[in-house]
Amino acid sequence: MSGGHPQSALPSSLEQAKRLGLRDRIVTLGHALRGASGSARDSMALMLIELAAQGRGVTDGHRNQAHAAGPIELITRLPARWRERHADDALLALARAWPYIPADARPLALAVGRERWIETTKVLAGHAEADARLAAISIAHDTADPALGHIVCSLLGDEEQRVRQAADEAVLRMSLRQLRHVPSELLGAHYASIANQGVVSFPADPDVLELERHVLLRAVSDAAYGFTSHRCRSPLVALLLLIDHRNASRVEREISDRMRRLLAMRNHPSHAPIRTLLKRTDCPLLRERALRWLPIDAISNAALERLRVPESLIEHEVMLRNAHLAVRPARASRLCSLTSPRSTSRAQEVLPAPQQWKTLSGSARLGVVSLNALIGGDEQARRGRIEPTLADESLHIRLRAAGLCPGLDLQDFIFDADGVISRHAGIRWSTLGAEPPRFDSPSSTSRIRLSELASRSPHDATRRIARDELARLTISDPSLPSSRQRARRYMQSDPAGFIRSMRDRLAMPSTCLETIMMIRLLGVERRFELDLIGIVQSEYSEHRSRACAVAALARVQSNAARYILDEALGDRDPRTRANAVEHAQIPFDHLMVFRDDQDHRARANAVRRAIVSGVESETEKARDASGALIELLGDPRPMHRLAGSWVAQHTVVSRNRDRLGTRWSPIIAQLEELAAVDEDPRLRDRARRCIRRLASEIRCGASSSSDLSHNLAGEA
Amino acid sequence: MQEAEPTTLHVPASTSPAAAETGLIGFAWVAVLIPVVVLVAWYVLRARRLAQLNPEEHAFRSLARRFRLRANQIERVRRYAHEIANCSPLEVLMDDDLRVRVITSAD
Numbered sequence: 141m142s143g144g145h146p147q148s149a150l151p152s153s154l155e156q157a158k159r160l161g162l163r164d165r166i167v168t169l170g171h172a173l174r175g176a177s178g179s180a181r182d183s184m185a186l187m188l189i190e191l192a193a194q195g196r197g198v199t200d201g202h203r204n205q206a207h208a209a210g211p212i213e214l215i216t217r218l219p220a221r222w223r224e225r226h227a228d229d230a231l232l233a234l235a236r237a238w239p240y241i242p243a244d245a246r247p248l249a250l251a252v253g254r255e256r257w258i259e260t261t262k263v264l265a266g267h268a269e270a271d272a273r274l275a276a277i278s279i280a281h282d283t284a285d286p287a288l289g290h291i292v293c294s295l296l297g298d299e300e301q302r303v304r305q306a307a308d309e310a311v312l313r314m315s316l317r318q319l320r321h322v323p324s325e326l327l328g329a330h331y332a333s334i335a336n337q338g339v340v341s342f343p344a345d346p347d348v349l350e351l352e353r354h355v356l357l358r359a360v361s362d363a364a365y366g367f368t369s370h371r372c373r374s375p376l377v378a379l380l381l382l383i384d385h386r387n388a389s390r391v392e393r394e395i396s397d398r399m400r401r402l403l404a405m406r407n408h409p410s411h412a413p414i415r416t417l418l419k420r421t422d423c424p425l426l427r428e429r430a431l432r433w434l435p436i437d438a439i440s441n442a443a444l445e446r447l448r449v450p451e452s453l454i455e456h457e458v459m460l461r462n463a464h465l466a467v468r469p470a471r472a473s474r475l476c477s478l479t480s481p482r483s484t485s486r487a488q489e490v491l492p493a494p495q496q497w498k499t500l501s502g503s504a505r506l507g508v509v510s511l512n513a514l515i516g517g518d519e520q521a522r523r524g525r526i527e528p529t530l531a532d533e534s535l536h537i538r539l540r541a542a543g544l545c546p547g548l549d550l551q552d553f554i555f556d557a558d559g560v561i562s563r564h565a566g567i568r569w570s571t572l573g574a575e576p577p578r579f580d581s582p583s584s585t586s587r588i589r590l591s592e593l594a595s596r597s598p599h600d601a602t603r604r605i606a607r608d609e610l611a612r613l614t615i616s617d618p619s620l621p622s623s624r625q626r627a628r629r630y631m632q633s634d635p636a637g638f639i640r641s642m643r644d645r646l647a648m649p650s651t652c653l654e655t656i657m658m659i660r661l662l663g664v665e666r667r668f669e670l671d672l673i674g675i676v677q678s679e680y681s682e683h684r685s686r687a688c689a690v691a692a693l694a695r696v697q698s699n700a701a702r703y704i705l706d707e708a709l710g711d712r713d714p715r716t717r718a719n720a721v722e723h724a725q726i727p728f729d730h731l732m733v734f735r736d737d738q739d740h741r742a743r744a745n746a747v748r749r750a751i752v753s754g755v756e757s758e759t760e761k762a763r764d765a766s767g768a769l770i771e772l773l774g775d776p777r778p779m780h781r782l783a784g785s786w787v788a789q790h791t792v793v794s795r796n797r798d799r800l801g802t803r804w805s806p807i808i809a810q811l812e813e814l815a816a817v818d819e820d821p822r823l824r825d826r827a828r829r830c831i832r833r834l835a836s837e838i839r840c841g842a843s844s845s846s847d848l849s850h851n852l853a854g855e856a
Numbered sequence: 857m858q859e860a861e862p863t864t865l866h867v868p869a870s871t872s873p874a875a876a877e878t879g880l881i882g883f884a885w886v887a888v889l890i891p892v893v894v895l896v897a898w899y900v901l902r903a904r905r906l907a908q909l910n911p912e913e914h915a916f917r918s919l920a921r922r923f924r925l926r927a928n929q930i931e932r933v934r935r936y937a938h939e940i941a942n943c944s945p946l947e948v949l950m951d952d953d954l955r956v957r958v959i960t961s962a963d
Contacts, residue, residue, distance in 0.1 A: 153950045156922040160915065163907065167915035172950030175943055180950075 154183055162226050166191055170233025174240050185245040188237075191230035192252050194223050228260070235260045236267075238275045238282075246340045250283070254342040258287050265291045270300040277303065281310040284317040284339045286349060289356030293363040296370035308372040311363070313337070314356055315378030318385075319425075325454045328423040331381075354391040357382060361399050367410035376414050377421065380429055403436050415442035424455040428462050435470035448478060448490055453499060456492045460500065460507030466514050478515045490515060497528035505529070505537050513544040522546055539564060551590055559599040566594065566605040576612050579630045580637060588613050616645070618657040627658055639667060646671050649682060656688040665692045669701060676704050676716070687715035694723030714739030721745045728753070728761055735768040744783035747772055751791040751799065766803030773810045778820050785814065785826035792830060794837045808834070916945050923949065929959055 157168050166188070173184045213219055234241070234249055235257070241249055250257060257279070264276040273295055280288040292314065295307040316327070316335035324332035341349075360382065363375035383399045385392060402408060418426055419442050427450065430443035450456050466472050478490050491508055492500060500508070512525050522545075529541035530552055542553040542565040553565030569590075577583040591613060594606035611620040615627035631638040645655040646668070652675065659668050675681045675689040690708045693701040708720035718741035721734050734746035750765035769791070772784035788811055797804050808831070815827035907914040920930050936958045937945040949955050 153952050153955065156919060157950065159922060160918050163911060164915035164918040167911045168919055168946050168950060171912060171915075171944045171946040175947035175951065184950075 154180065154187075158187075162191070163229065166226065166230045166233050170230075170237055173233075173237040176240075181240065182242055182245060185234075185237075185241050185249070188230055188234045189245065189249050189252065192227050192234050192249075194227045194230075228256075231256055231260050232263060235264050235279060236272055236275050239278045243340075246282070250340060250342050254285070254287075254344050257283075257342065258285075258291075261288055262291055265295055270298075270303055273298060273300070273303050274306055277306040277310050281306070281313055282340050283342060284314045285342055285344075286314065286318070286353045286356035289314060289359035290362075293359040293375065296363055296372045296375070297366075304370065304372065308374045311360065311372070312374040312377060315360060315374070315382055318353060318356065319381060322425065326423075326425045326458055328421075328425075331423050351389070354389065354395060357392055357395040361395050361402070364399065364402055364410055367408075367413070373413055373417065376410055376417055380414065380417060380421075380426060381423070384429070384432060400436075403433065403438055405438070408438075411438050415439055418442045419445050422451065424452065424458050427455045428458045431459050431462055431465055431471070434474040435468070440474055444474060444478065447475075450489060453492065453496060456496070457500060457504045460491075460504035460511065463507030463510045466511060472514050475511070475515050491525050494524065494528050497532075502534055502537065505532065505534070506540055509537065509540045509544050519546050519548070523549055535561065543568070554590070554594050554602065555597070559601060562597060562599050563601040563605065566602050566609075570605055570609045571612055572608070576626070579613075579615070579626070579634075579641070584613055615641070615658060616651060616654050618654055618661050624658070624661055627662060631662065631664070642668065643671060646675065649680075649685070652685045653682065653688055656685060656692055660688070660692045660695070663695075665695045666698075669693070669696050669698060672696075673700060673704050676708065683713045683715055686711075686713060687719045690716050690719040691723060694719075714741055718742040718745050722749060732764055732768065735764075735771070740777070740780040740783035743772060743780065744787045747784075748787045748790055751787070751796065763803065766800045766807065770803060770806055770810055773807070773814060778823070781814065781818065782820060782823050782826070785811075785823050785830065789826060789830050792834065794834070912944060912946060916949065919946065919949050923955070925959070932961075933958055 153172075157165055157172070160168060169184050169188045169191075173181060173188065176184055209219075231252060261276045261279050264272050264279075267273055267276075277292055277295060280292045289311075292307050292310045295303055296311065298304050298307065313334050316331055317339065319327060319331075320335045322335075324336065327335055360375050360378040363370065363372070364379045367376070379399050379402070383396045385396065388396060402410065403414070405411075415438075418430060418439060427446055430446035434440055434443050434447075436443075447459065450459070466475055491512060497505065497508075509526055509529060512522055516522075526541055526545055526549075529537055529545070530549070532538055532541070535558055538553070538556060538558065539561050542550065542556070542561050545553065547569070550565045550569040554562055554569060556562045556565065571577075571587075577587065588610065591606045591610040595603050595610060597603050597606065608620075608622065611617050611623040612626060615623055615630060617623040627638070630641075642655055642659065645651040656672070656675070659665055659672075665672065672689040672693050676686050676693065678686075681689075690705060693704055702725065705720050705724040706726075708716050709724055709726070711717045711720065717737075718739060721731070721737075721742050722745040728750065731746050731750050734742050735750075737743040737746065747765065747768045750761070750768065769784060769787055772780055772787060775781050775784065788807065792800070792807055792811070800807065811827045811831055815824055815831055818824050818827070903914075920933070925933070933948050933955070934945050937943055937948045941948060941954075948958060
């Protein structure tokens with residue numbers, strides 16, 4: 141060889157490189173690493189790593205040497221500074237050749253120190269050569285360290301197209317790396333593959349990396365604000381995905397607020413690409429973001445478009461899980477426009493089809509119910525969308541559906557197996573606090589029918605609601621104020637219809653008695669005089685109905701009514717006869733005939749009427765009446781004594797003392813005896829109450845009289 | 857003999873030939889040594905500056921010196937790196953096969 145050595149005698153290049161000076165060795169290895177292959181590359185990388193670690197306390201080549209520092213070295217630390225400077229050069233060379241470092245040597249290279257790598261990458265990013273800047277981006281891409289965010293974002297506006305493109309990809313990867321805990325199906329296939337791609341991480345505490353996440357967020361925010369300088373979309377994607385991060389720290393929330401201010405700005409150049417990304421990006425998570433950002437004017441239309449066209453079931457799921465966001469009125473008003481007439485054809489797609497109900501999670505099914513009530517639309521469609529809730533196994537979902545479903549579906553929820561749901565639906569369905577439908581309308585008829593069915597519900601509360609509803613809808617129960625009010629309103633609004641209806645009900649034995657009671661309570665006996673007379677005279681009428689009709693006819697001032705009453709005095713039915721005795725206009729002597737009646741009702745009515753209508757001056761009649769009461773109280777038949785106690789309750793009062801005359805004391809004595817010794821507890825109770833009332837009346841009378849005398853004495 | 861003539865006479869100090877020779881030699885040493893030192897310092901500083909300005913070139917020269925390459929071989933390596941392989945000359949030198957091939961073909 142003319143140059144000196146023959147080919148076989150040539151020394152290995154690595155051995156020669158080792159003999160070079162430190163600076164030359166670093167430069168040589170740094171350049172050679174880019175073109176080397178195989179084991180040579182590994183060796184070169186290891187040599188460079190070793191040089192980079194020197195002087196920084198990681199691996200000190202002089203540590204094992206027997207070396208004592210001289211005074212100059214101690215004062216100036218020149219050798220240490222020399223080594224450190226060369227270590228930094230070696231690290232720079234290593235970073236410059238980062239794309240060529242073998243994969244297994246990279247963790248070792250990163251072990252040199254995170255801070256040094258960040259500083260070196262920063263230096264490399266400012267290098268004049270595009271390859272050096274690409275190496276810096278490659279480091280950030282491979283490590284996905286958030287602290288490198290501002291370095292990569294600063295390269296988005298690089299003059300070289302390939303650098304810009306690499307920086308764009310790196311920013312996207314670093315941002316998506318922060319979302320690696322998000323399920324892959326939420327990120328979409330493409331973004332999930334980027335987020336889950338492995339990284340060569342720096343040897344740092346994961347908590348430190350979490351804390352430094354705000355560096356990346358701030359860089360992304362700055363890059364989004366400066367969109368016009370680079371026109372790269374990755375910061376905008378990162379902004380859309382990282383804003384409103386669930387586990388954000390206080391600093392990150394401040395940055396998110398800044399990002400949100402960008403969205404709220406007027407006519408920012410980034411809005412157009414953000415809208416496009418929001419509508420078109422294949423990332424289900426963005427549908428949730430679309431729901432969240434509905435109130436922001438700049439992107440609300442794009443958000444609505446995104447909500448209107450779901451790409452997959454997971455997009456339904458992610459939006460429906462956050463349906464509680466729609467509680468905010470600003471969002472709710474925007475959601476209403478989803479079913480505007482212009483977009484009717486797509487309105488069906490906003491929520492999942494009923495066939496997909498089983499595949500949704502519980503929270504998503506709740507969301508369907510909530511959003512179905514919000515987005516409106518025609519009632520048939522709304523009913524169809526939440527029809528599966530009827531058979532849902534979750535009580536919570538059925539309860540929510542019972543609270544938000546259209547009125548027609550409430551009829552089904554009333555018959556739910558769970559008492560709470562049934563009661564909730566029943567309260568919503570009832571006309572409590574609202575005007576019930578017209579009495580003769582089909583709606584009222586169907587409601588009455590349903591109320592009758594629900595009144596047989598196994599749930600107590602539902603039965604009560606149904607009975608109240610039935611009372612509000614019908615005029616059949618005179619004991620309930622709502623039913624009486626319903627009848628009175630019906631009578632005022634439609635008198636002819638009311639009379640026709642009442643006559644129909646009078647004609648039916650099952651409703652005859654209640655109808656007569658209603659007639660009496662409404663005070664319209666005159667309008668039904670003939671009907672009442674017919675009931676009294678009919679042999680097929682029930683005894684109670686006839687007795688009630690007699691009482692009703694007593695308020696009709698007509699000859700026919702009086703005639704019927706007189707006839708009823710001799711009726712075989714004791715109730716009818718008793719009512720006639722109570723109401724017929726008959727003289728005292730005729731009245732006292734009934735003091736010996738076999739029926740206790742007629743007898744008690746006669747005695748009571750004789751005492752009440754008696755005149756104090758006619759002492760004979762008063763003695764007869766009070767005597768009849770004493771006889772009644774002392775009758776051996778229990779029912780007669782019970783009827784006597786009833787008479788005593790109504791007549792033995794202080795104001796009747798003069799009327800009862802000398803018989804007052806025997807009556808009191810008789811009552812005291814009954815209260816003490818009678819075998820019938822009802823009778824004892826009545827007598828006791830009567831005595832107690834009398835005692836209180838006497839006590840009150842005594843105190844008022846003493847007050848009066850005291851006042852008179854004072855005036856004198 | 858004239859009376860007005862001064863009675864004293866300034867006799868200039870006589871220098872010995874040996875001392876003069878020593879001074880001359882010393883001056884010559886200084887005159888030579890200073891430029892030499894300056895030149896060496898200048899050379900070292902220049903080399904350092906060149907190494908700082910173009911470390912790749914410096915490393916290449918050092919490595920080439922290690923391989924005992926001659927000027928024409930260095931030139932061939934450079935030409936091969938720049939015109940054919942489109943890489944750094946250092947890479948050519950550090951690749952054993954490539955380096956041997958380039959040098960052999962040059963011979």
